[in-house]
Amino acid sequence: MGILDSLAGGLVVSCQPLPDEPNDPMRDPYVQARVAAAAVAGGAVGIRANGPADVAAIRAAVGVPVIGLYKHGHAEVFITPTPELAVQVAAAGAHVVAVDGTDRPRPDGRVLADTVAAVHAAGALVLADVSTVAEGVAAVRAGADAVATTLSGYTAASPRRDGPDLELVAGLAAAVPVPVLAEGRYRSTDEIGRAFAAGAHAVVMGNAVTSPLWITRRLSAATPAGAGRPGR
Template sequence: MGHKVLEQIRGGLIVSCQALENEPLHGDGIMQRMAVAAMLGGAVGIRANGPEDIRSIRQKVDLPMIGIIKKVYPDSEIYITPTIREVELLADTGAEIISLDCTDRKRPGGIRLEELYREIRERYPKLLLMADCSTYQEGMKAAGLGFDLVATTMCGYTPYTSQTRLPDVDLVRKLAENCKKPVIGEGGIWSPEQLAAVLDAGAFAAVVGTAITRPMEITKRFVAALPTWG
């Protein structure tokens, strides 16, 4: 099953269809329709947030799904599938891949990544696990632990990578050359040219979200380019 899923996404575009509760496109089945549009446009997979959206999308979209749950805990900066509880909820949705933050930051409850990984593997041995990382060292560590895929999702979104110019093509290249796991290029891809550069650097597949599915952020980007008259 895992091999089949990987072959389905190899060399393709995965579209992230997410909207948080405070965003205009949240609810009302909008992410389902967004995912259908992505599928019709040629996407090979969907990344989605939360059991409700994942199940809704699954009704209309027969593509591999990367499932996450964004949840904030008061004692940690990690918010993408941070604990075993979120993994449990995602496992029940049938998402083929579950992704979790594997950055070098304190986890909720002080649990170490190694402990969480071991518990997930013991309870869900057939799940494909993807590591959302921000640095080469984090990616290599996750690959060494046994994660099935390593993604550059968090590059630019941790305090120690916040000044990184995205997409970080060099990070993708280094991981692709050395980690011995499929590398998913994700983070800051705004154009087809950048997507091509990430894949040329060795990415197994790539994820694009904001540039496709978040019209508010796309509008802000255009507005910021307007001339100012003073």
């Protein structure tokens, strides 16, 4: 069974500290590896992780596919924005490297196909994080092995919404011949079911499973003591 085949019909758990919280106590490769192991024990069929250190620690701790990425820089394109960073993630042990698959300019001036070629040469697969159907189609043409709805709501081409973009899942499933991973603001079993009904190959959940800081913020915002605080 191939790496992507093993994800079919399952839940992939994203184990990442909050990017806007440099002092998040969860920001530690050992901690993230333990979180990932717990997620796998609970039934996760794959793990998504950020940075070579976390990828390496998680790869050593679990027996399921690891989707690695490298958030870097402050440009619009910051999810594994260059071939060099993508190769570092593959070298750390990622079975699949997630990269920005949008049509926005990359900080190094190169194109998605350059990153795809570098990752394939390193022996890993490529997951293109996109925000529109057109971007997904273009990413597959560039050689991506799978696409994900991760960036819906985070680009000028896609509307911001509170919940997941199920329309994009359905649109991609109808338009591309590769697996479509539903990712972005999935928080409930109902949303998971709706994603699979829309054609998702797998569903990725992150903060709603793995971030005590994010979960507690949302819950405490509903209390008298926490009223008015941001519940992200």
